[in-house]
Amino acid sequence: MCGIVGYIGERNCIPILINGLKRLEYRGYDSAGIGIVDDDSCLIVKNKGKVSLLEDKLESLDLKSSIGLGHTRWATHGIPNEINAHPHSNEDNSIFLIHNGIIENYQVLKKGLMGFGYKFLSETDSEVLVHLIDSFTKRGHNLTKSVQLALHEVEGTYGLAVISSKEPDKIIAARKGSPLVVGIGENENFLASDVSAIIAHTKQIIYLEDGEIAVIKKDEFTAKTIYDNAIEKEVHEISMTLEEIDRGGYAHFMLKEIMEQPESLRNSIRGRIIQSEGDVVLGGLTDVVEKLANSKRIIITACGTSWHAGLVGEYMLEQFCRIPTEVEYASEFRYRNPIIEKDDAIFFISQSGETADTLAALREAKMKGALVLGICNAVGSSIARETNAGVYTHAGPEIGVASTKAFTAQMTVLLLMCLFLASSKGELSKKQMQDILSELDGIPEKIEKALKTNEEIKKIALKLKDAENFIYLGRGYGFPLALEGALKLKEISYIHAEGCPAGEMKHGPIALVDENMPVVFIANKGNSYEKLISNMMEVKARKGIIIALITEGDTHVKEIADFVIEIPETLDVLMPFVASIPLQLLAYHIALLRGCDIDKPRNLAKSVTVE
Numbered sequence: 365m366c367g368i369v370g371y372i373g374e375r376n377c378i379p380i381l382i383n384g385l386k387r388l389e390y391r392g393y394d395s396a397g398i399g400i401v402d403d404d405s406c407l408i409v410k411n412k413g414k415v416s417l418l419e420d421k422l423e424s425l426d427l428k429s430s431i432g433l434g435h436t437r438w439a440t441h442g443i444p445n446e447i448n449a450h451p452h453s454n455e456d457n458s459i460f461l462i463h464n465g466i467i468e469n470y471q472v473l474k475k476g477l478m479g480f481g482y483k484f485l486s487e488t489d490s491e492v493l494v495h496l497i498d499s500f501t502k503r504g505h506n507l508t509k510s511v512q513l514a515l516h517e518v519e520g521t522y523g524l525a526v527i528s529s530k531e532p533d534k535i536i537a538a539r540k541g542s543p544l545v546v547g548i549g550e551n552e553n554f555l556a557s558d559v560s561a562i563i564a565h566t567k568q569i570i571y572l573e574d575g576e577i578a579v580i581k582k583d584e585f586t587a588k589t590i591y592d593n594a595i596e597k598e599v600h601e602i603s604m605t606l607e608e609i610d611r612g613g614y615a616h617f618m619l620k621e622i623m624e625q626p627e628s629l630r631n632s633i634r635g636r637i638i639q640s641e642g643d644v645v646l647g648g649l650t651d652v653v654e655k656l657a658n659s660k661r662i663i664i665t666a667c668g669t670s671w672h673a674g675l676v677g678e679y680m681l682e683q684f685c686r687i688p689t690e691v692e693y694a695s696e697f698r699y700r701n702p703i704i705e706k707d708d709a710i711f712f713i714s715q716s717g718e719t720a721d722t723l724a725a726l727r728e729a730k731m732k733g734a735l736v737l738g739i740c741n742a743v744g745s746s747i748a749r750e751t752n753a754g755v756y757t758h759a760g761p762e763i764g765v766a767s768t769k770a771f772t773a774q775m776t777v778l779l780l781m782c783l784f785l786a787s788s789k790g791e792l793s794k795k796q797m798q799d800i801l802s803e804l805d806g807i808p809e810k811i812e813k814a815l816k817t818n819e820e821i822k823k824i825a826l827k828l829k830d831a832e833n834f835i836y837l838g839r840g841y842g843f844p845l846a847l848e849g850a851l852k853l854k855e856i857s858y859i860h861a862e863g864c865p866a867g868e869m870k871h872g873p874i875a876l877v878d879e880n881m882p883v884v885f886i887a888n889k890g891n892s893y894e895k896l897i898s899n900m901m902e903v904k905a906r907k908g909i910i911i912a913l914i915t916e917g918d919t920h921v922k923e924i925a926d927f928v929i930e931i932p933e934t935l936d937v938l939m940p941f942v943a944s945i946p947l948q949l950l951a952y953h954i955a956l957l958r959g960c961d962i963d964k965p966r967n968l969a970k971s972v973t974v975e
């Protein structure tokens with residue numbers, strides 16, 4: 365969480381920082397601030413609320429500087445207000461700092477510093493860092509050394525950047541657990557939490573690793589460890605374009621990303637299927653294929669929507685590969701001393717590749733000797749780099765906080781990995797592989813068809829927008845989808861929603877059903893169709909409002925349900941790819957009608973880099 369951007373060069377940094385912060389707002393948006401060096405002294409401007417409010421404030425000030433830092437916050441310690449917003453500065457205002465992460469021992473450090481007369485203005489853990497650095501500069505160390513020495517005392521996670529008006533030719537940045545990239549330009553350099561903030565200016569990127577500190581000048585970059593060992597860093601040329609991360613005429617990133625799914629799915633599949641051979645090609649797994657095929661168990665670890673994709677993956681892996689598979693919440697897995705065997709393969713699924721819980725679980729599993737594989741969207745992200753091998757989802761940048769196209773891309777990659785594994789284990793014949801791959805190849809067109817339900821869904825949303833609760837029910841592959849449908853609705857519309865296996869309803873949730881309760885059924889014609897109809901009748905008998913996702917042409921459910929949404933027929937395993945679309949659209953339109961801030965729902969952030 366929290367977005368960081370920095371600039372040093374010859375241009376005025378203010379518009380560069382503001383534009384960068386706007387691109388990073390998905391990481392947090394409860395307050396924002398910038399710090400610059402102006403006439404040999406530091407100047408900080410910050411504001412509660414979104415970056416646009418900070419921008420308004422800055423407009424009236426007409427500031428200029430060729431060095432500065434910007435921050436957009438997602439509160440952990442201290443409420444969202446102007447005082448807790450970053451940057452934080454030392455007492456004489458000669459040093460300021462921005463921070464993403466959590467300083468776990470901040471109270472001990474704070475107490476010590478207060479003993480030396482330091483005064484704290486905010487409730488944040490981050491402020492302790494700037495005073496700690498200040499205490500080392502007061503003992504005669506330069507800024508770089510002071511940051512290094514301060515970080516020796518810090519426990520926790522950080523992506524941070526510091527500027528001192530006494531050394532206005534440099535930005536010092538350091539990373540442990542929170543991502544930071546440096547962008548290399550001509551007579552100017554940049555710093556950011558991720559490349560989207562600086563892509564408009566450079567494609568030459570250096571990824572900082574944990575324990576590293578960077579000294580960034582306008583025409584020079586050096587990296588060392590916090591223990592002062594020099595490091596050679598590789599410069600990566602990235603291919604992401606600005607157009608890819610713009611809204612492209614849509615009212616919201618979420619809608620754009622929903623609509624992009626035929627294309628994003630094609631990108632996830634591209635070059636990975638040899639239809640005539642019934643073969644899947646995953647270059648990222650070549651080195652580990654034998655170990656993977658010999659795995660006795662697969663554990664899938666992720667959070668939120670990625671966890672739901674993992675659940676779909678479990679069903680796929682057990683159906684086609686016959687390998688026992690478990691799905692774990694990363695936040696639980698990490699802290700319960702899980703049993704991990706050497707012949708376990710553990711998949712880590714993450715859109716951002718930076719989710720702190722997933723990253724911590726990955727490090728734990730790696731330490732215990734398991735084969736760790738990544739399924740990430742963000743190229744070059746921490747999880748992608750720290751896993752033994754993996755497959756990118758190639759969905760393109762996902763900016764809307766509610767995950768949509770990343771979900772369908774994750775399921776696509778999971779299916780490809782599953783088929784790759786099934787064929788190397790001899791679990792599926794060439795003909796079976798060809799049949800599934802040919803259907804997968806046609807899924808983008810079926811998604812295009814599913815997107816045409818948009819107008820129908822708008823009408824349903826209008827009827828249901830004032831509901832206070834929703835239930836989502838499904839069986840088999842429909843169950844993870846019910847969970848995902850409910851998560852989409854609650855996170856952007858703030859309506860309480862629960863997903864549940866349809867068969868479990870009678871064991872408790874049915875008590876909630878009355879004439880005010882909308883119940884969404886994933887009721888495609890698949891393995892559990894008849895059983896699902898029985899569950900639907902149970903809801904109808906209690907006067908619940910039934911919204912059913914049905915297979916095109918199904919007249920039976922039409923007679924039972926209050927509203928139906930028709931989706932094209934496909935294989936059971938591929939149904940979630942198509943059925944996700946109306947669920948995403950339903951959540952979108954309900955949230956829109958309720959006047960919610962769809963791309964920046966309250967209390968959330970796109971990339972959750974705190975545990």
Ligand code: F6R
Pocket residue numbers: 667668669670671713714715716717718719722765766767768851852855970971972
């Ligand atoms: C929901 C959503 C979150 C993320 C979760 C994991 O729409 O976006 O639940 O899925 O925070 O994020 P990643 O996939 O980046 O690890």
